Amino acid sequence: QVQLVDSGGGLVQAGGSLRLSCAASGRTFTFSSYAMGWFRQAPGKEREFVAAISWSGANKYYADSVTGRFTISRDNAKNTLHLQMNSLKPEDTAVYYCAAVQETFPHTIVVVTTGYDYWGQGTQVTVSS
Numbered sequence: 001q002v003q004l005v006d007s008g009g010g011l012v013q014a015g016g017s018l019r020l021s022c023a024a025s026g027r028t029f030t031f032s033s034y035a036m037g038w039f040r041q042a043p044g045k046e047r048e049f050v051a052a053i054s055w056s057g058a059n060k061y062y063a064d065s066v067t068g069r070f071t072i073s074r075d076n077a078k079n080t081l082h083l084q085m086n087s088l089k090p091e092d093t094a095v096y097y098c099a100a101v102q103e104t105f106p107h108t109i110v111v112v113t114t115g116y117d118y119w120g121q122g123t124q125v126t127v128s129s
Contacts, residue, residue, distance in 0.1 A: 002118040009123030022081040022098030031079040040094035056106035095122040
């Protein structure tokens with residue numbers, strides 16, 4: 001089993017920054033063989049893709065709405081995933097979730113919710129105007 005714990009959310013003014021973290025653990029879990037992603041869900045809306053990273057860290061992909069403002073990164077030595085969010089907008093307000101799936105190939109990225117097996121509990125991000 002894999003446990004993911006999201007943290008780093010909060011209340012910030014428009015134009016501000018936040019850094020989300022996702023700590024991964026498990027009895028036989030090898031973080032460096034898992035592709036990771038961030039998703040978000042606003043009230044009344046479906047969960048949507050934000051960013052993804054391969055387990056090698058070589059490949060990254062972003063939703064159009066966050067490209068140029070958000071940066072996904074991972075530290076395989078510390079079993080941690082991050083999402084640096086800059087120039088935040090009120091429309092970024094949502095609960096943010098990290099997700100993990102074991103992948104065979106080091107450069108694979110996954111951008112759909114159905115492609116992931118494990119999810120964090122979510123962390124609230126609220127951007128005021």
